Structure formats: C-alpha cells, structure tokens
Amino acid sequence: MKVNIDGETKTLLAVWYENGEVKLIDQRLIPDKIEIFTAKNSDDIYYAIKNMVVRGAPAIGVTAAYGLAMASKNKENMDEAVKRIASSRPTAYDLFKAIDYMKNNKFAESAARRYAMEITARSKKIGEYGNELIKSGDKILTHCNAGALAVVDWGTALAPMRIAHDSGKNIFVYVDETRPRLQGARLTAWELQQEGIEHSIIADNAAGYFMKNKDVNLVIVGADRIAANGDFANKIGTYEKAVLARVNNIPFYVAAPGSTFDFSIKSGDEIPIEERDENEVLIVNDKHLGPAESHARNPAFDVTPHEYVTAFITEYGLFKPEELKNLYSMIQRD
Ligand code: MRU
Numbered sequence: 001m002k003v004n005i006d007g008e009t010k011t012l013l014a015v016w017y018e019n020g021e022v023k024l025i026d027q028r029l030i031p032d033k034i035e036i037f038t039a040k041n042s043d044d045i046y047y048a049i050k051n052m053v054v055r056g057a058p059a060i061g062v063t064a065a066y067g068l069a070m071a072s073k074n075k076e077n078m079d080e081a082v083k084r085i086a087s088s089r090p091t092a093y094d095l096f097k098a099i100d101y102m103k104n105n106k107f108a109e110s111a112a113r114r115y116a117m118e119i120t121a122r123s124k125k126i127g128e129y130g131n132e133l134i135k136s137g138d139k140i141l142t143h144c145n146a147g148a149l150a151v152v153d154w155g156t157a158l159a160p161m162r163i164a165h166d167s168g169k170n171i172f173v174y175v176d177e178t179r180p181r182l183q184g185a186r187l188t189a190w191e192l193q194q195e196g197i198e199h200s201i202i203a204d205n206a207a208g209y210f211m212k213n214k215d216v217n218l219v220i221v222g223a224d225r226i227a228a229n230g231d232f233a234n235k236i237g238t239y240e241k242a243v244l245a246r247v248n249n250i251p252f253y254v255a256a257p258g259s260t261f262d263f264s265i266k267s268g269d270e271i272p273i274e275e276r277d278e279n280e281v282l283i284v285n286d287k288h289l290g291p292a293e294s295h296a297r298n299p300a301f302d303v304t305p306h307e308y309v310t311a312f313i314t315e316y317g318l319f320k321p322e323e324l325k326n327l328y329s330m331i332q333r334d
Contacts, residue, residue, distance in 0.1 A: 001148035003194055005034060014149045015054060015062045017112065020073055022066045024054045027149055031190040039063075042071040042081035049088035049095070052181065056150020057224045057260050058119050061094030065102050065112040072107035090272040091233055091301050093225040097259040116152055122257040123154035125315035130160025130220065130255055133313070136169040139216050141207060143176040144235035145187035146222025146255065156222045156255040158191060160313065165197045173199040174210055178235060180280040180298065204237050211248040219245045220313070223256040228328070230306030230321025231268025232256075236299050242308035255313040258331045261324070268303035276300050 045067030071081035105111030146157035178184035245252040281296035306321035
C-alpha cells in the first residue's frame with residue numbers, strides 16, 4: 001500500500017520478513033503514527049497477534065507463517081512454538097491454515113514467503129472480481145478493517161474499492177467506526193484517506209439510518225472464518241449490518257480468500273468466538289466510560305447466517321452460499 005509519510009509517498013506492507021525478524025506495522029498506533037514492531041521469537045509473535053499489533057485474518061496467518069519460519073531458524077522447540085502461536089486468537093481460520101501450511105513445508109522460510117506472496121496475489125484477484133460489482137456513484141458500507149493492513153497488501157473488502165477507485169469510478173464509502181477497537185475509524189478511514197477515496201466515518205448504530213434513507217447501495221465486509229454452509233464470523237456488529245441490508249434490499253457481499261473457509265465445520269455454530277478483555281469496552285483513553293464498578297461483555301466477533309449473504313467474493317470468483325461446494329472443489333484442485 002502507498003502511504004504518505006511526512007510528505008513522501010512510500011510503499012509499505014502490513015507484515016514482512018527481514019534479516020530473520022518479522023516486521024509489522026503496529027496497528028495499535030494508526031492513524032497517529034507509523035511505527036514498526038519487530039518480532040524476534042515466537043513469544044513476540046504470540047504477543048503481537050494477541051494484543052492486535054497485527055490483526056485481520058489473512059495478516060494474522062502471514063504473521064504466523066513468518067513467525068514459525070523464524071522460530072525454526074532460531075532452533076526453538078517447534079511443538080511449543082506452534083502451540084503458543086495457535087493459542088493467540090481462536091476465531092480467524094487463516095491462523096490455523098497458515099500453521100498447517102508451515103508444518104507441511106517443514107517451517108521453511110521460502111514457504112512463508114510463498115504463503116505471503118500468494119495471499120497478496122489472491123487479495124488482488126478478490127479486488128478484480130469485486131470491482132465488477134461496483135458502479136460509478138455507488139455508496140458502499142463496510143465494517144471493521146478488511147484492507148491492506150488486514151492482509152499484507154490490497155485487502156479483501158477494501159480491494160474492490162481500491163480497484164474501482166483506481167479505474168476512475170466515483171465511489172463513496174461509509175465506514176462503521178467499529179467499537180470497541182475502532183478498526184473502522186482508525187484503520188479503514190486511514191487507508192481510504194491514503195488512497196484518496198471519499199468516505200465518512202459513522203457511529204456503528206448509524207448504519208440503519210443511512211440504509212433506510214437509501215444512502216447505501218452495497219455492503220462489502222470481510223470474514224474471519226466461513227463454515228461449509230456459508231455462515232461466517234466477522235467483527236462484532238457484522239450480523240446486524242447483514243440483517244439491516246436484507247430488510248432494506250441492499251446486496252451484502254463477503255470478501256475473503258480460500259484460506260478463510262473452514263470446510264471442516266458444517267455451520268457457524270461451530271465457530272469459536274473470542275471474548276476479549278472487558279476493559280476494551282469500559283475504558284477509553286484511560287477513562288472509565290461508566291461507573292468504575294460496572295462490568296462489560298466483549299465478544300470480538302459474531303456469526304452471520306448464510307441466508308443474509310448475497311455472495312462471497314473470492315480469488316476464484318463469486319459464489320452464492322449454496323454454491324460453496326464448487327469453491328471447495330476448486331480449492332482442492334489448486
Ligand atoms: O479483531 P480483528 O481486527 O482481527 O477483526 C478483523 C475482522 O473482523 C476482519 O473483518 C476480518 O479479519 C477480515 S480481514 C481481511
């Protein structure tokens with residue numbers, strides 16, 4: 001992704017491998033500053049994923065792949081390194097896909113590099129297929145951040161918008177702020193601003209207002225894990241956007257690479273949902289929002305039933321939920 005740093009345009013990736021270390025844009029600090037977090041061992045990788053230095057399903061997968069290559073090069077106990085990294089976050093399937101990929105390739109650095117290169121190429125393809133759904137003048141709503149920061153480059157839900165904008169289409173994006181971690185307000189808005197794509201940040205509870213007033217004509221979101229029947233987990237709040245889109249007759253697309261599809265589970269009921277620390281909800285800028293004695297619940301994801309999905313935008317093309325068997329065969333052949 002192209003990033004403007006102190007008036008200079010630079011090309012940055014969300015994750016990369018350099019001199020035997022894993023480098024990550026520290027996503028906790030964006031948009032205030034761009035700082036690079038260096039991971040030197042599997043404990044650092046665990047810390048970075050768990051604390052959301054890096055986040056977004058494909059980016060978590062790539063970080064794990066590079067992390068395991070690094071751990072193997074440093075002669076760490078690989079059973080322990082795998083166990084530790086696998087325990088960092090439970091929902092994004094890409095994490096487990098990447099770990100399996102690295103196990104099958106003996107934790108080779110070349111395999112991790114290939115994994116990262118492929119995911120980048122796949123997200124560009126998602127962008128190309130998704131671009132075909134976008135017309136000039138479209139107003140698109142997205143939730144959380146499924147941009148370049150969440151992959152390595154391009155993004156999933158944001159890739160079609162990038163390509164549509166680059167090809168001269170006039171688009172406008174409604175960015176849900178995405179409480180409690182504000183991935184929309186902080187990360188998606190920052191990416192769109194870097195690209196010069198017109199957008200407005202909206203409070204999470206404003207989406208219905210804009211949909212009902214015919215101000216949104218397309219919704220595109222990412223996913224963390226998609227079950228065989230098309231039920232999918234994504235950032236908390238996605239489910240209600242899907243229901244609102246259905247009620248208001250707005251097409252609702254889910255953009256994700258093959259690595260996010262978990263065909264070993266039949267439905268969304270089997271997706272493990274992470275519940276994070278209550279303080280993410282209770283405290284903003286070191287200040288308690290409510291009474292200090294109040295507790296909070298903080299599920300990080302929800303599951304949207306497949307009947308709300310118009311189609312999945314993948315690197316293999318578009319698939320309606322009932323067509324996912326075809327996607328499965330294509331992934332098996334790949
Ligand atoms: O908790 P996060 O920020 O890791 O959640 C990220 C999302 O929900 C994204 O929409 C999803 O991972 C897709 S990223 C291409």
